[in-house]
Amino acid sequence: MQKIKPNLSGISQSCRDAMQTKIDGLAKPIGGLGQLEALAVKIAGIEQTTELRTEKRCCFVFAADHGVQRAGVSATPRKVTWQQAINTLAGHTTVASLAKANYCQVKVIDVGVDHDLSGTGVIDKKIALGTKNMVDEPAMTYDEALQTIQAGYDVAQQAIKEGNDLLLVGELGMGNTTPASAIISVILGVPAEEVVGAGSVISNQRLLHKTEVVNQAIKDWQPDSEDPVDVLAKVGGFEIGAKVGAIICAAENKTPLILDGFISYAAAVLAEKMVSGITNYLIVSHFSREIGSKKALDWLQLSPLLDLGMAVGEGSGAVLSLSLIDAMQSVLHNMNTLDDLSIKFTK
Ligand SMILES: Cc1cc2ncn([C@H]3O[C@H](COP(=O)(O)O)[C@@H](O)[C@H]3O)c2cc1C
Numbered sequence: 001m002q003k004i005k006p007n008l009s010g011i012s013q014s015c016r017d018a019m020q021t022k023i024d025g026l027a028k029p030i031g032g033l034g035q036l037e038a039l040a041v042k043i044a045g046i047e048q049t050t051e052l053r054t055e056k057r058c059c060f061v062f063a064a065d066h067g068v069q070r071a072g073v074s075a076t077p078r079k080v081t082w083q084q085a086i087n088t089l090a091g092h093t094t095v096a097s098l099a100k101a102n103y104c105q106v107k108v109i110d111v112g113v114d115h116d117l118s119g120t121g122v123i124d125k126k127i128a129l130g131t132k133n134m135v136d137e138p139a140m141t142y143d144e145a146l147q148t149i150q151a152g153y154d155v156a157q158q159a160i161k162e163g164n165d166l167l168l169v170g171e172l173g174m175g176n177t178t179p180a181s182a183i184i185s186v187i188l189g190v191p192a193e194e195v196v197g198a199g200s201v202i203s204n205q206r207l208l209h210k211t212e213v214v215n216q217a218i219k220d221w222q223p224d225s226e227d228p229v230d231v232l233a234k235v236g237g238f239e240i241g242a243k244v245g246a247i248i249c250a251a252e253n254k255t256p257l258i259l260d261g262f263i264s265y266a267a268a269v270l271a272e273k274m275v276s277g278i279t280n281y282l283i284v285s286h287f288s289r290e291i292g293s294k295k296a297l298d299w300l301q302l303s304p305l306l307d308l309g310m311a312v313g314e315g316s317g318a319v320l321s322l323s324l325i326d327a328m329q330s331v332l333h334n335m336n337t338l339d340d341l342s343i344k345f346t347k
């Protein structure tokens with residue numbers, strides 16, 4: 001990807017309208033399925049059809065380590081990134097178990113894990129053995145930021161070639177709620193205090209330190225909020241960049257992409273800053289427990305489908321939300337219409 005200039009063909013308003021008409025014709029109160037209706041309408045607009053394609057789905061777990069993890073911003077040891085990458089393929093992580101329950105393929109992609117994962121089944125797109133510590137220097141070079149976006153783009157393109165109807169994005173990267181918060185802080189122009197949260201659970205003392213790390217890195221490296229690649233390079237992470245690439249590829253290919261939690265919101269914020277309107281191709285699965293979630297989603301103007309107080313990452317919320325899409329498909333395929341039953345409303 002020399003230049004990030006996606007070629008988006010647009011959302012089909014006529015397919016959106018046709019889907020709403022189809023739903024309104026079912027034997028139920030108008031609008032009775034609430035957000036589920038909006039979900040089906042959104043997919044219809046993206047896929048440009050009223051025969052929704054949702055059967056084949058693939059969740060990408062982009063995995064990478066973070067230099068800033070060494071600055072004491074997370075309670076979790078670094079090795080958990082590579083351990084859980086392998087465990088995911090063995091079927092034993094949160095995302096793997098929820099994916100199984102929701103008929104979703106999972107691919108784990110190494111975009112920068114600090115461990116040799118060759119021969120494990122993890123897809124190798126390694127850029128480096130983790131980012132640099134943003135306390136001491138920018139997280140990565142501008143070129144590495146472009147490389148990581150390209151890696152995610154290529155993985156998504158392959159999955160679309162394989163016939164996937166829906167793409168989902170998750171991640172593994174201990175310490176990555178720190179770069180995610182930093183990105184959101186810079187692009188939204190809000191103080192770190194408003195978006196830095198407990199991640200995978202830390203003490204109040206560590207939370208203060210984490211907030212200070214984000215504030216200091218932004219001050220030291222001055223990421224340019226008008227250049228999302230610069231923001232990714234200075235205070236981001238490889239797996240966040242890979243998600244950006246997957247988002248761009250999905251939109252170009254009229255393929256709905258389901259975001260997971262807070263780390264995914266950060267990727268979506270970067271993608272929207274790169275390509276205005278790309279959020280129209282995105283579905284937010286759930287409302288992450290991270291404190292910056294509301295700010296990020298308000299900025300993206302996206303509403304989450306579920307609010308279960310989850311804060312795992314990995315893609316866990318994204319795969320869980322597939323059950324709602326499957327529920328809506330069942331509605332569309334099984335329900336009687338008002339016409340079938342000769343029902344006429346007199347308001
Ligand atoms: C066992 C375990 C498995 C995980 N899988 C994903 N995450 C999640 O937590 C990490 C971010 O939180 P922080 O910034 O606080 O390190 C990421 O790897 C994210 O995917 C996990 C966290 C833990 C503890």
Ligand SMILES: O=C(O)c1cccnc1
Nearest residue numbers: 199261262263288312313
């Ligand atoms: O919402 C998330 O994506 C999240 C929250 C906490 C830890 N890891 C991920």
